[in-house]
Amino acid sequence: GENVEQHPSTLSVQEGDSAVIKCTYSDSASNYFPWYKQELGKGPQLIIDIRSNVGEKKDQRIAVTLNKTAKHFSLHITETQPEDSAVYFCAASGTYKYIFGTGTRLKVLA
Amino acid sequence: KAGVTQTPRYLIKTRGQQVTLSCSPISGHRSVSWYQQTPGQGLQFLFEYFSETQRNKGNFPGRFSGRQFSNSRSEMNVSTLELGDSALYLCASRFQGGATNEKLFFGSGTQLSVL
Numbered sequence: 001g002e003n004v005e006q007h008p009s010t011l012s013v014q015e016g017d018s019a020v021i022k023c024t025y026s027d028s029a030s031n032y033f034p035w036y037k038q039e040l041g042k043g044p045q046l047i048i049d050i051r052s053n054v055g056e057k058k059d060q061r062i063a064v065t066l067n068k069t070a071k072h073f074s075l076h077i078t079e080t081q082p083e084d085s086a087v088y089f090c091a092a093s094g095t096y097k098y099i100f101g102t103g104t105r106l107k108v109l110a
Numbered sequence: 111k112a113g114v115t116q117t118p119r120y121l122i123k124t125r126g127q128q129v130t131l132s133c134s135p136i137s138g139h140r141s142v143s144w145y146q147q148t149p150g151q152g153l154q155f156l157f158e159y160f161s162e163t164q165r166n167k168g169n170f171p172g173r174f175s176g177r178q179f180s181n182s183r184s185e186m187n188v189s190t191l192e193l194g195d196s197a198l199y200l201c202a203s204r205f206q207g208g209a210t211n212e213k214l215f216f217g218s219g220t221q222l223s224v225l
Contacts, residue, residue, distance in 0.1 A: 103153075
């Protein structure tokens with residue numbers, strides 16, 4: 001069935017370093033790839049997204065890349081800060097349906 | 111605009127009981143979907159409603175049901191609760207501004223504990 005694999009499950013980086021989270025999807029019909037950040041006690045918050053007709057998108061310290069041929073997409077966070085510590089989820093969406101990765105717990109060490 | 115509102119925030123129930131959770135989407139959003147979040151399973155899709163009709167359904171037993179009202183508010187019901195139903199239940203409101211302008215927004219969730 002359709003699934004999204006997300007790696008790593010946990011990631012610790014020093015403040016100021018970069019963090020990269022990778023996802024692989026299986027459904028060729030997927031054309032929309034959002035990333036969510038979930039802080040403790042809150043619902044997931046959309047932080048950036050990319051559509052299948054674009055290879056890369058950047059928003060300040062956050063960027064997402066998409067390789068449709070390989071069915072890979074990645075989240076890049078530069079100059080990490082303690083407030084970036086959270087669980088990050090990737091998702092792949094086709095018609096109406098969203099499949100989520102299992103999440104990456106990012107810890108930014110001060 | 112107000113965000114997605116879920117009530118109640120916390121619920122404690124015992125096995126065998128039933129529970130109803132409520133979700134009010136962002137104003138103007140007509141699609142509401144529900145997800146179950148557990149530490150081991152991540153975000154699992156339950157179902158989606160659009161204009162009062164169930165448009166999509168995940169792989170959950172019939173004890174999990176939902177509905178959507180004409181004002182787009184949605185309720186989710188779980189009957190005959192089991193210990194394994196303990197989870198954070200998230201509601202998501204979908205904005206569809208055309209094929210290239212869709213976004214999904216989540217509420218803060220209802221934390222259900224089954225004792």
